[in-house]
Amino acid sequence: AQTVTQSQPEMSVQEAETVTLSCTYDTSESDYYLFWYKQPPSRQMILVIRQEAYKQQNATENRFSVNFQKAAKSFSLKISDSQLGDAAMYFCAACFNSGYALNFGKGTSLLVTP
């Protein structure tokens, strides 16, 4: 079975600090794509960052970066200099080569405190 697991239901970070959200996945495929999506309360889901499994270099997007450990099947998201607007539900998702569907984790709710 191809699964995505987020083991942290909730996380909290102070403004300007750094937080890391964890994600692990299970697949027997060698090529796949990994994503982090952000879903603010009552607002639509938006892409935060995307990583191709064949690329060793970790993706970065401004204050957002990933730590992709292919052997460990781990894909964590680091948010630096956290801002109040970062408060949201964060979903880790994977697209495996066997199909086009995104497989999502259950999400991590991120609270940012002043």
Added chain:
Amino acid sequence: DTGVSQNPRHKITKRGQNVTFRCDPISEHNRLYWYRQTLGQGPEFLTYFQNEAQLEKSRLLSDRFSAERPKGSFSTLEIQRTEQGDSAMYLCASSSTKGVGETQYFGPGTRLLVL
């Protein structure tokens, strides 16, 4: 580029009624996806289209569910004889057709409540 749009945004219906949702993808995107998201869960894949062809359906898509994408533009998702368990957020997404793993762009969703 106005993004993915979905209508209605909210729908309240009584058990046993039929409901239909509409999704308008980003204009140049040939792939369109439907997902269902229940409270406290991540979205779950229902089905996807490439142009007008429905290429994959999840086991979650029971016989009461039907999706169409005539002419490869907008898509509709119909639920017949709704049940309380159908209450959820229904999300639509679209992507280009460059290959597997292309970024999917999501709409705001339609929240369904079945009484």
